[in-house]
Amino acid sequence: MSKVKTAVKIGALTMKNPVTTASGTFGSGLEMREYVDLRKLGAITVKGTTLEPRSGNLLPRCTETPSGTLNSIGLENPGVDVFVADILPQVAAYETPIIVNIAGSEITEYGRLAEILEKEAAVSALEANVSCPNVKSGGMALGTDPDLVYQVTKLVKEHSSKPVIVKLSPNVTDIVSIAKAAAEGGADGLNLINSVLGLAIDMEKKRPALGNIVGGLSGPAIKPIALRMVYQTAQAVEIPIIGLGGIVSWQDAVEFLMAGATAVGIGTGNFLDPATTMKVVDGIEQYLIDNGYDDVQDIIGIAWKNQRDGKDG
Amino acid sequence: MVEQGKILINEHVGKDIWRMELKAPWIARKARPGQFVNVRLSEHTDPLLRRPISLHGIDADNGIICFLYLVVGKGTKMMSKLENGDHLDLLGPLGNGFSTAFQGRRAVLIGGGIGSAPLYPLLEALKAQKKDVTLLYGVKDQESIVCLDLYKENQAEVIITTEDGSAGEKGFVTAPFEALLKNGGIDYVYACGPGAMLRAVEELTLQYGVDGEISTEANMGCGLGVCLSCSTPGKDGKNRKVCTDGPVFKMGELAYE
Numbered sequence: 001m002s003k004v005k006t007a008v009k010i011g012a013l014t015m016k017n018p019v020t021t022a023s024g025t026f027g028s029g030l031e032m033r034e035y036v037d038l039r040k041l042g043a044i045t046v047k048g049t050t051l052e053p054r055s056g057n058l059l060p061r062c063t064e065t066p067s068g069t070l071n072s073i074g075l076e077n078p079g080v081d082v083f084v085a086d087i088l089p090q091v092a093a094y095e096t097p098i099i100v101n102i103a104g105s106e107i108t109e110y111g112r113l114a115e116i117l118e119k120e121a122a123v124s125a126l127e128a129n130v131s132c133p134n135v136k137s138g139g140m141a142l143g144t145d146p147d148l149v150y151q152v153t154k155l156v157k158e159h160s161s162k163p164v165i166v167k168l169s170p171n172v173t174d175i176v177s178i179a180k181a182a183a184e185g186g187a188d189g190l191n192l193i194n195s196v197l198g199l200a201i202d203m204e205k206k207r208p209a210l211g212n213i214v215g216g217l218s219g220p221a222i223k224p225i226a227l228r229m230v231y232q233t234a235q236a237v238e239i240p241i242i243g244l245g246g247i248v249s250w251q252d253a254v255e256f257l258m259a260g261a262t263a264v265g266i267g268t269g270n271f272l273d274p275a276t277t278m279k280v281v282d283g284i285e286q287y288l289i290d291n292g293y294d295d296v297q298d299i300i301g302i303a304w305k306n307q308r309d310g311k312d313g
Numbered sequence: 314m315v316e317q318g319k320i321l322i323n324e325h326v327g328k329d330i331w332r333m334e335l336k337a338p339w340i341a342r343k344a345r346p347g348q349f350v351n352v353r354l355s356e357h358t359d360p361l362l363r364r365p366i367s368l369h370g371i372d373a374d375n376g377i378i379c380f381l382y383l384v385v386g387k388g389t390k391m392m393s394k395l396e397n398g399d400h401l402d403l404l405g406p407l408g409n410g411f412s413t414a415f416q417g418r419r420a421v422l423i424g425g426g427i428g429s430a431p432l433y434p435l436l437e438a439l440k441a442q443k444k445d446v447t448l449l450y451g452v453k454d455q456e457s458i459v460c461l462d463l464y465k466e467n468q469a470e471v472i473i474t475t476e477d478g479s480a481g482e483k484g485f486v487t488a489p490f491e492a493l494l495k496n497g498g499i500d501y502v503y504a505c506g507p508g509a510m511l512r513a514v515e516e517l518t519l520q521y522g523v524d525g526e527i528s529t530e531a532n533m534g535c536g537l538g539v540c541l542s543c544s545t546p547g548k549d550g551k552n553r554k555v556c557t558d559g560p561v562f563k564m565g566e567l568a569y570e
Contacts, residue, residue, distance in 0.1 A: 027539035031557070034314070035537075047539075055552055060532045062542030067358040069534060076541045076552065220358040248358065271362055271535040272353065273315065274404065 004288045005295040008042070008262050010240050011163030011188025013097055013125045015042030015263055018296055019253070019281045022218075022244050022267030023048050023101035023127065023167070024073065026277075028087045029094070035274035038094040040281055042263060045099040046083075046091065048129050051109050053079035057134060058211025063200050068221030068246075069268055070200050072134040072212035075103055080116050092122035099165065102156075103129040105138040110152050114159035124163070128156050128187075131169030131194035133216040140197075143169040146181035153185025165242065167191040170225055179233045191242040191265065192233060193226045219268040220246040227259050234260025234301055248272055250283020257284070260301040316340050317400045321377065323393070327459040329384045330427065331393045332369070335401060338376030343406050344368055346413065346434035347528055347561045350378070350405035351536040354391045363404060364388040365533055365556070367431040367505075369460075381430040381460065407536050408560050411526055413438045417500025419445040421493060422469075423486055423514055425506020426452055431528055433463055435503060440467050447472065447493065451486035451510065455479040487513045494521040501525055502564070515564045525564040531555040 006017040020043040026032055029044040038044060056076030063070050077083070083100075091098055100123050102113040110128055117123045130152055132139035142148045149166065156164050166182040168175065170193035179190055195216025200209040208214075226245025234241050243261025247253050248269035256264045269276040288296060318335035326332045340350060351363035370379025384393050395401065413435065420439055422432045429450055439446050446469040452458055454477045464471050472489050473481025482489060487510075493499060494517060502525030504514045511527045518525045534540035538557035546568045547553050553562065 025535070025540060027537075031538045047541075055546065056541060056544055059543070059545060061544070062532045062534045062540065064360060064362050067361055069362055071534060071540070071542060073541045073544075076544055219361050268361070268534075271537075271540065272358075274535075274537060275315070 004285060004293065005297070006285055006288070008240070008296060010125065010165060010242065010263065013043070013163045013188075015097060017042040017281050018257065018263035018284065019277055020099060020242060020263060020265050021045045021270065021277060022265040023129065025267040025270050029091050030087070032270070032274060036277055038096055040278050041096050042281070043097040043099050043124065044091060045101060045127060045265060047077055048075050048101040048103045048132065049077055049080050049083050049113065050075060050103050051080055051112060053077065053082070060209060060211055063209040065198070065200055065217065066221060068217050068219035069271075070198050070210065070215040070217050071195070072210045072215035074134045074212065075132055080113055084116065084120055088120060088122050097124035098122060099125045099127050101127040101129050101167065103132055103135070103138060105135070107142070107148070107152055107155060109138070111155040111159045114156045118160050118162065125165055125188075126156060126160055126162055127165040127167050127191055128152055129167050129194075131167050133169070133171065133195055133197045133214070134212060140169045140171060143178065144172050146177050149178050150181040150185040153182045153187050157186035163188040165189040165191050167194055169194050170222070170229055171197045175229045175233055176236045179237050183237045183239050187239055189240045189242060189262070190233065190237070191244065192229050193222070193245045196222050196225060218246070220248055222246050223252060227255060230256060230261050231259040231303065235304055247280070248276060250280045250287065253280045253284055254287050254299070257296065257299050258301070258303040260304065262300055314339055314405070316403045318378070318403045320395055320397055320399045320401060323395055323397065325393070326381075328454075328456040330457065330459050331382055331384060332460070333380045333382070333392070334370070335378055335403070336376055337378050337403055340403060340406050341371055341376045341378050342373050344371045344378065345406070345410035346371065346438050347410035347431050348406040348408045349560065350380075350403050351407055352392065353402035353404070354388050360388045360391070362534060363536060364392070365407070365530070365536055367528070368406065369430040369433050371434045381427065383427040404536065408556060409558065411435050411503060411528070411561050413442065415501035415524070419447070419499055420501045420503060421447045421449060421490070421499050423449045423490060423502065423504040423506065424451070425486065425510040426457065428506030428510070428528070431505055432503065433460065436464060436467050436469055446470070449474070449486045449490055451506070453477065485513075486510065487517060490514060491517055494518070494523065499523055504528070512569060518564050526561050527564060528561045529555055529559055529567070
């Protein structure tokens with residue numbers, strides 16, 4: 001038994017430690033079994049699910065940029081029916097809470113997805129993806145408009161008794177107003193940030209490096225953007241935040257907790273070292289022990305309290 | 314599995330081509346021809362992603378694996394600078410590998426440029442089953458021909474083509490390949506190389522009613538089947554992940570745009 005308390009809550013969802021995965025970087029979890037003890041994670045956030053199967057975008061879908069990766073997958077997935085019938089029961093066997101990321105091309109689809117997943121006891125929470133930069137409709141087009149974010153959130157809440165997390169896009173001028181809209185819509189938590197819209201050029205071929213032209217930047221390159229958004233948003237809303245963006249080590253994770261995140265998500269970090277999630281779980285706990293904390297709650301948002309005033313001189 | 318491989322040899326063997334031998338007993342024991350290893354080149358964040366490198370040698374008895382790699386970018390350049398005794402973070406073996414059991418006796422192996430790398434362990438496996446092997450090896454120029462003695466030591470018949478005619482036949486592998494197909498007696502074809510070559514080889518093979526496999530490549534994010542960066546369409550309308558469903562596919566399995 002752990003000497004320190006590491007459990008956190010996102011609405012009614014209790015995570016035994018503050019570590020989950022970023023949707024789309026961990027498959028359903030099953031693909032990672034060889035490398036990760038899935039029982040050790042606070043929650044598994046699975047690949048985005050849509051009503052119908054999606055085959056995704058043109059290749060190339062991924063290219064590396066300095067300390068980052070630019071991707072444009074396009075929500076490839078087998079559709080919610082296959083997910084529920086074939087994948088979910090296998091993941092549920094690990095008895096770790098499952099957060100299902102849902103994405104629609106129009107608002108009503110979020111309600112339908114929530115309705116379908118409501119029947120599944122193995123689903124612990126829903127994560128409404130209103131921030132995918134790589135699909136033509138839905139996704140980020142919804143997540144950049146506070147009214148639409150409010151509508152999506154409210155609709156999902158109406159169709160679900162499960163905790164609802166809204167995954168926000170960083171590609172907005174004012175993240176706080178979007179976060180507040182989700183909170184007003186009834187969100188139990190927020191997940192930020194999704195990837196940052198970017199472009200890479202293939203100099204040899206003299207054209208954009210990705211088949212979809214633009215893509216979402218992730219990895220350590222976006223960590224400061226994510227930290228800033230978590231820091232500002234966590235002070236402005238009452239609901240908990242799952243912070244993510246460039247976390248590749250436990251130190252990165254502790255920084256997000258200090259910035260005000262209640263939990264953290266590991267994304268691109270899984271590609272560098274498939275055991276990153278477990279190392280972050282252990283690292284956070286060891287940090288708490290080494291620094292005399294007996295509860296992870298003691299460091300959540302601690303950076304605000306210690307911030308110095310920003311006056312000149 | 315992540316294994317820290319110890320570099321035994323890292324030598325320049327041809328134009329921009331390097332050969333690295335590593336002590337990596339776990340991977341050497343598990344690996345099959347056609348599989349690859351995802352190599353992490355920095356413990357920091359640049360370069361960030363691992364680099365997929367195919368296995369050019371698998372020596373399970375001595376716990377040694379070998380890479381033959383082309384220096385094309387930042388990652389492979391860093392790799393070429395590593396010295397004997399250095400350690401390299403290896404994730405693997407990954408991917409499905411070639412199927413080495415085919416009906417019949419005679420196989421043609423076709424390698425285009427650095428695509429010849431995974432064919433060597435395949436040749437060893439086929440020779441262990443007393444198969445007859447012809448290697449068609451297509452490169453740009455004479456300087457790009459590497460590790461030829463390895464194939465000859467294994468009694469493979471080797472046909473070389475160069476684009477500039479500086480060695481072997483001038484032109485692409487497809488010309489001598491078609492000549493072989495016309496003569497008949499080929500039971501199975503394996504190919505690895507640039508996309509255009511694979512397409513041409515696959516078309517010819519199927520046209521002559523022969524079966525075979527191709528080893529493909531794609532930009533990968535994870536190598537583990539989770540990011541779907543390398544997901545590529547099959548003729549049946551379903552996508553395949555090059556990293557975990559491949560990199561080897563049956564000829565005729567993938568759809569071309």
